[in-house]
Amino acid sequence: xxxxxxxxxxxxxxxxxxxxxxxxxxxxxxxxxxxxxxxxxxxxxxxxxxxxxxxxxxxxxxxxx
Numbered sequence: 074x075x076x077x078x079x080x081x082x083x084x085x086x087x088x089x090x091x092x093x094x095x096x097x098x099x100x101x102x103x104x105x106x107x108x109x110x111x112x113x114x115x116x117x118x119x120x121x122x123x124x125x126x127x128x129x130x131x132x133x134x135x136x137x138x
Contacts, residue, residue: 092106
C-alpha cells in the first residue's frame with residue numbers, strides 16, 4: 074500500500090463537530106470519514122485516477138448501450 078500524504082487541515086468548529094458525529098455513526102475515524110467523502114466526490118466527478126491512469130468513471134461513461 075502506498076504511503077499516505079500528511080497535511081494540516083483547518084476547518085470550522087461546527088463542520089468538525091458534524092464530521093465527528095457522522096464518522097462515529099459510520100464507525101470511522103474523522104480522518105477516515107474525510108478520506109471516504111473525498112474519494113466518493115472524486116469518483117462521482119470522474120476525477121479519481123485508477124492505477125492505469127484513467128479515471129474510474131471513464132470506463133462506465135464510454136461503454137456502449
